[in-house]
Amino acid sequence: MIFAVGKLLRPGGADERRAAVLAWMTTIQALCALFFIGDVAFDLYAGDGQALGHLWMESFVAVVLLLGLGVLIVELRQLLLRMDRVTAGLMAARGEMAEVIEAFFSTWGLTPAERDVALMILKGLDNDSIATVRGRAAGTVRAQSAAIYAKAGVDGRTQFLSLFMEELLADPE
Known part of the structure; x- marks a missing residue:
């Protein structure tokens, strides 16, 4: 403001x-x-x-x-x-979605690890793939995903993705 x-x-x-x-x-x-x-x-x-x-x-x-x-x-x-x-x-x-994503992540107070996981979720990776890429256990990724969803105020992956789709498709009026 x-x-x-x-x-x-x-x-x-x-x-x-x-x-x-x-x-x-x-x-x-x-x-x-x-x-x-x-x-x-x-x-x-x-x-x-x-x-x-x-x-x-x-x-x-x-x-x-x-x-x-x-x-x-x-x-x-x-x-x-x-x-x-x-x-x-x-x-x-205008293609500045990275800044929009960063604003959401900052507002939610995501940790660096949660940010990485959240970005991979937005890219379409499943928990097992994220665990493999990050060199972590799948259970750790599931726990981080649950923390991300809680901070974002959503119930799961679909609602999480819809937050960003709504931002892209939102009518400026």
């Missing part, structure tokens, strides 16, 4: 421009709300004898601005999350 926020300073794509506009609108709206809240507080403190209706109207405007500010912040957050998902999908589509 920090990457996306950094892009707000120099927007390029449509989503980035939209995020920049929302960020500026949020800032301006926050300043307007502060002005109205400060004005109401000053009028109450000064006791200028202004009409009560005027103070209620300014208070109402301040509340509406704050509610709108909340909506803008939620929309901006959702837009930035969407931009992150689209960026991950584009990376996969």
